[in-house]
Amino acid sequence: MNGFQIITMVGAGLFAASSLWAQDAAQSPAAGYSIHILAPHRHEDGTVHGPYHHYCKVIKPEVMQCMIFMSTDPDAELVEIEYFIDKKLVRSNVTLEQWNRHYHDHAAEVASGSVQVLDTTPQQAKEIAAAASKTDGIIFHLWPMGSKVPNGDVTFPTAIGHKPVAKLLIPD
DSSP: OOHHHHHHHHHHHHHHHTHHHHHHHTTSTTTTOOEEEEEEEEOTTSOEEEEEEEEEEEEETTEEEEEEESSOOTTOOEEEEEEEEEHHHHHTTSOHHHHHHHEEEHHHHHHTTOOEEESSOHHHHHHHHHHHTTEEEEEEEOSOTTOSSOOSOOBOOBOTTOOOOSSOOOOO
């Protein structure tokens, strides 16, 4: 069983617990964003913002996508999108320059202690964190800080502790 299968199983269990919402949104692409992760991000100017609330679901065996909000308020703006992608897939499809500029290693982020998996049992949180550690992330920041509306500028924050690498290692 790979990491995304574990995330899917854990996420499916969390989603099943909210069956009333599931009935209303069952046919929507927004259904199933039940994995709740809390983490800060380092923006391109070096400042740290957040923590951001990530609501995630597995969309392919090797890809999980997250809608990211500044709060849990029902009317919170969608400010970022993040993809958790299997390291083998990312590292064989992007250049070193692209990876250093836009991606980050979730193993380093999880190890930093700055990530929390919420709304689940401690055991499920550990399983989700372990599965996430096998992925690289890319974040698209859509809504500029302090702006009343998005203006079309997209930036690429990374994880706290992200460090550019000299060579992309593809895991076995």
